[in-house]
Amino acid sequence: QVQLVESGGGLVQPGGSLRLSCTASGSIFGIYTIGWYRQAPGKQRELVATISGGGSTNYADSVKGRFTISRDNAQTTVYLQMNGLKPEDTAVYYCNADHEYLSRQYWGQGTQVTVSS
DSSP states (O other), X not given: OOOEEXXXXXXXXXXXXXXXXXXXSSOOTTXXXXXXXXXXXXXXXXXXXXXXXXXXXXXXXXXXXXXXXXXXXXXXXXEEEEOSOOGGGOEEEEEEEEESSSSOEEEOOOEEEEEOO
C-alpha cells in the first residue's frame, strides 16, 4: 500500500508561482510513474504532468514551458513547480502513483490551487 500526501496549494495571483509536493509513504521511485492531475469544477480530471521510474517526463500541452515536474529520490517526494499561473489553472491537483508493471495505482487527497486577482 502506498499513501500519497500532497501539499503546497493555495491562492496566487495570475502570473505567480506555486510548488506542489507529493510525498509517498514508501519507496516508490523506479517502479511507479508519478503523475499530477487536476480537476476543475464541472470538468473531468486531466493529466498535467508525469515522471516515470526512469525519469522521463511528460506534460500536457497547456502547461508546457510553465510547469516542471521533478523528484527528490532521497525524500520520496515529487514536485510540481508551477510558474506563470493562469486563472484556468485553478483546480484541485491530485498526485497519482501508477505501478509500471502491475495493475496498481494510488491517489492522494488533492490540494486546491486557485489563481485569481
